[in-house]
Amino acid sequence: MQAILFDIDGVIYQRGAIIDGAAETLKWLRQQQIPYLFVSNSTTLSRDQISARLNSSAIPCSSEQILTPAVAARDWIAAHPGKKMAVFVPDAIRHEFDDVVSFNDDEAQGVIVGDLGANWNYFTLNHAFRILMKSPDMLLMGLGMSRYQNDGQGLQMDSGPFIKALEFAANKSALVMGKPASSFFQQALNHLGVKAEQTLMVGDDLMSDVMAAKNCGIHGCLVRTGKYQYQDELGVIKPEFVIDSIKDLPGLWMEGQLAQVS
Incomplete structure (x- = not known):
C-alpha cells in the first residue's frame, strides 16, 4: 500500500x-x-x-x-464553460460557484444541490424541482450522495435523500460530484x-x-x-x-x- x-x-x-x-x-x-x-x-x-x-x-x-464535492464540481464547470446554475448550497461554499451562479431562474441551465441541513424545507426542494422541470436538458448536479451523517447529536439525513427526491420527481439522473x-x-x-x-x-x-x-x-x-x-x-x-x-x-x-x- x-x-x-x-x-x-x-x-x-x-x-x-x-x-x-x-x-x-x-x-x-x-x-x-x-x-x-x-x-x-x-x-x-x-x-x-x-x-x-x-x-x-x-x-x-x-x-x-x-x-x-465543491472542488470537483468547480473543476467540472471549468471544463464546461458557459453553464449558469441555480445553486442550493450552504453559504460557506457559495463562493466556489461565483462564476456560474444564476440569480434568474429563467437563465439557469440546471441546479447544484449540496447539504443545506436544517435549511431544507418543502419550498426550497420544490424550487429546485421547478427549475429542473423547465427543460429536459436541465442538469441536476449533486454534491455527494451520502445518505446520512452523525452531527454529534445523532444521525441526520445528508444531501443524498434530497437529491434522490429530485431525481425521482424530475425523472433525471444526477451528475454526482463526490x-x-x-x-x-x-x-x-x-x-x-x-x-x-x-x-x-x-x-x-x-x-x-x-x-x-x-x-x-x-x-x-x-x-x-x-x-x-x-x-x-x-x-x-x-x-x-x-x-x-x-x-x-x-x-x-x-x-x-x-x-x-x-
Whole structure:
C-alpha cells in the first residue's frame, strides 16, 4: 500500500471532537512518508475552513490536501464553460460557484444541490424541482450522495435523500460530484499520483466510502466510529478491513496485512 484516502467526519472527528489517536496516526504516516489525502463529502465548510480545523487539532494540513464535492464540481464547470446554475448550497461554499451562479431562474441551465441541513424545507426542494422541470436538458448536479451523517447529536439525513427526491420527481439522473462517484475517487488518485490498487480508503460509511472505493479498485477499511453501525459487518457486502478507530491503522500496517494486498 502506497497511499491513503481519509474521510474526515467520523474518522478524524466524532461529535465535534477529534478522535483519540487521530493526530498521532497522521503524524506516524508523515514520518513513514506515506502520502494521504482527505476526501470529504462535506458541503457545509470550505476547504480553508476544514484545513483550519485540522490545523487547530495538531494535524498539519493545507487546503490542497483536501478534496471536496465543491472542488470537483468547480473543476467540472471549468471544463464546461458557459453553464449558469441555480445553486442550493450552504453559504460557506457559495463562493466556489461565483462564476456560474444564476440569480434568474429563467437563465439557469440546471441546479447544484449540496447539504443545506436544517435549511431544507418543502419550498426550497420544490424550487429546485421547478427549475429542473423547465427543460429536459436541465442538469441536476449533486454534491455527494451520502445518505446520512452523525452531527454529534445523532444521525441526520445528508444531501443524498434530497437529491434522490429530485431525481425521482424530475425523472433525471444526477451528475454526482463526490462520494460515491467513481470520478471523485479517480480525481483523488490523480492528485496523489498513485494507482487504485496501491491505495487504501479509510471511512465510516460502508457504502459511500468503503464499497464505493472498492468499486474503483481501491482497498477499503471501515472504522467503528462516526456513523458506523454494527449491522455494517453482518450483511452480504463486507469491508476488506475493519478497525476500531483510526488509531489502530499503524498497527494494521505494521502487522503486514496491508503489505499483502499492495
